[in-house]
Amino acid sequence: GQNIDQPTEMTATEGAIVQINCTYQTSGFNGLFWYQQHAGEAPTFLSYNVLDGLEEKGRFSSFLSRSKGYSYLLLKELQMKDSASYLCAVPSGNTPLVFGKGTRLSVIA
Amino acid sequence: SAVISQKPSRDICQRGTSLTIQCQVDSQVTMMFWYRQQPGQSLTLIATANQGSEATYESGFVIDKFPISRPNLTFSTLTVSNMSPEDSSIYLCSVNNPGQGAGYTFGSGTRLTVV
Numbered sequence: 001g002q003n004i005d006q007p008t009e010m011t012a013t014e015g016a017i018v019q020i021n022c023t024y025q026t027s028g029f030n031g032l033f034w035y036q037q038h039a040g041e042a043p044t045f046l047s048y049n050v051l052d053g054l055e056e057k058g059r060f061s062s063f064l065s066r067s068k069g070y071s072y073l074l075l076k077e078l079q080m081k082d083s084a085s086y087l088c089a090v091p092s093g094n095t096p097l098v099f100g101k102g103t104r105l106s107v108i109a
Numbered sequence: 110s111a112v113i114s115q116k117p118s119r120d121i122c123q124r125g126t127s128l129t130i131q132c133q134v135d136s137q138v139t140m141m142f143w144y145r146q147q148p149g150q151s152l153t154l155i156a157t158a159n160q161g162s163e164a165t166y167e168s169g170f171v172i173d174k175f176p177i178s179r180p181n182l183t184f185s186t187l188t189v190s191n192m193s194p195e196d197s198s199i200y201l202c203s204v205n206n207p208g209q210g211a212g213y214t215f216g217s218g219t220r221l222t223v224v
Contacts (some may be wrong), residue, residue: 033212043152045110045213045214092154096157096205097152097213099151099152099153
């Protein structure tokens with residue numbers, strides 16, 4: 001089965017950089033996803049990593065180390081609208097995603 | 110990416126009643142997934158809906174409480190039966206977009222309050 005761990009809450013300042021970590025244990029790795037979820041809304045896809053290294057996509061980057069069972073989401077130039085929950089997820093085999101508990105990020109002025 | 114239309118977006122229901130949630134996808138997909146998100150929590154998978162066969166339920170979820178239909182490759186329903194206040198949650202359907210790493214798309218969610 002899957003076991004996913006990420007911090008519950010984080011606070012960061014507007015314009016700063018924040019790193020949200022995720023550790024996972026899975027039987028058979030098939031990639032790792034990050035999702036953003038604003039309060040009251042559905043999750044939206046941010047990134048997918050299947051190979052080691054850093055994937056950059058604008059202000060957001062995601063890193064993966066398969067040997068360490070570790071990923072992080074890096075958010076640069078934080079904006080108030082980035083206040084949301086960030087969910088780390090891994091597929092269960094080839095199919096449904098299993099989610100971590102999510103990290104609630106608060107961006108303050 | 111697939112586009113999912115989910116309805117109703119919200120409902121307030123009396124305990125003991127049932128509510129059926131619908132998801133319509135704009136393309137044919139093999140599997141659809143149903144999740145529950147309790148207040149302040151992350152998403153928990155309820156079941157996988159397969160076309161032409163019974164849904165596969167996760168531990169802690171049973172067909173009598175959450176019957177699922179999957180009449181074709183673009184549509185599925187989840188019923189929350191004999192509701193109690195503990196069923197108050199957001200319910201979401203999801204599909205896996207074709208292509209590795211394309212991500213999973215979610216419906217907009219159904220916010221259910223049981224009183």
